Amino acid sequence: MDVLYFAWVRERIGIPRETLETSAKTVTDLVDELRAREDRYRAAFADLSALRVAVDQELTDFDASLEGVREVAFFPPMTGG
Amino acid sequence: MIIRVQPEPFDLGSETDAFADAQKSMGAVVTFTGIVRDLPGEGLDRMEIEHYPGMTEKALEKIAAQAMERWNLGDILIIHRYGNLKADDRIMMVATSSRHRADAFAAAEFLMDYLKSRAPFWKKEFTTSGAEWVAAKDEDEAALDRW
Numbered sequence: 001m002d003v004l005y006f007a008w009v010r011e012r013i014g015i016p017r018e019t020l021e022t023s024a025k026t027v028t029d030l031v032d033e034l035r036a037r038e039d040r041y042r043a044a045f046a047d048l049s050a051l052r053v054a055v056d057q058e059l060t061d062f063d064a065s066l067e068g069v070r071e072v073a074f075f076p077p078m079t080g081g
Numbered sequence: 082m083i084i085r086v087q088p089e090p091f092d093l094g095s096e097t098d099a100f101a102d103a104q105k106s107m108g109a110v111v112t113f114t115g116i117v118r119d120l121p122g123e124g125l126d127r128m129e130i131e132h133y134p135g136m137t138e139k140a141l142e143k144i145a146a147q148a149m150e151r152w153n154l155g156d157i158l159i160i161h162r163y164g165n166l167k168a169d170d171r172i173m174m175v176a177t178s179s180r181h182r183a184d185a186f187a188a189a190e191f192l193m194d195y196l197k198s199r200a201p202f203w204k205k206e207f208t209t210s211g212a213e214w215v216a217a218k219d220e221d222e223a224a225l226d227r228w
Contacts, residue, residue, distance in 0.1 A: 004133070006131060006133055006201070006203060007131055007203035007205070007214055008214050054133070054136055054201070057133070057135055057136035057139055058136075058139075059140075059199065073133060073136070073201075075133070075201065075203065076203065076214065076216075076217070077198065077216075077217030077222075078197075078198055078199065078200060078201050078202055078203065078217065079197070079198075079202060079203055079204045079214075079215045079216075079217050080161065080173075080196045080197050080198070080199075080200035080201075080202035081115050081172070081173060081193055081196045081197040081200075081202075
């Protein structure tokens with residue numbers, strides 16, 4: 001699964017994307033796995049209310065299923081326009 | 082629907098002309114242009130706009146399709162830049178056309194409200210003393226409730 005990071009999430013984690021082998025069933029499971037890896041992930045995922053998530057390029061919630069998903073992206077609230 | 086996500090500047094006049102010229106039997110064209118605001122005090126060195134290639138185009142198409150469904154529109158144009166911009170540069174524009182102006186005005190406002198908080202763009206402001214990500218405002222999220 002490809003995991004992408006944007007804006008300050010990307011800066012905190014230090015990379016724009018990575019490919020992971022994961023058995024996570026939901027986005028929340030994936031976040032827990034990432035948090036357990038290293039401090040930089042713990043720092044990026046400290047407050048989920050400050051984050052948004054997209055699954056296969058569609059905005060969704062943290063309880064979304066990851067079954068059959070190819071791409072997950074984490075980022076702060078968007079500031080377009 | 083014409084949707085362009087690009088680093089290059091765009092010419093507001095010729096884009097508006099081309100959009101208006103392409104309309105048939107439309108009585109109204111409304112445009113909105115977003116411009117990089119300078120910062121008070123030390124001033125803005127530059128603004129960097131990051132986006133999510135792939136999702137950005139999909140999100141804009143979805144927002145535009147919703148507007149087409151909801152109002153009686155001729156067409157929609159959305160241009161949004163990314164990369165490095167300076168104060169007073171044009172960031173983005175939307176244009177809408179309709180037979181009567183009310184639809185074109187309402188759709189342009191709807192597009193802007195959704196583009197603000199549902200299109201995956203992030204702005205970072207650079208000044209001489211550092212750089213900061215622009216935070217989303219609560220009122221931008223609240224603005225969606227009226228639709």
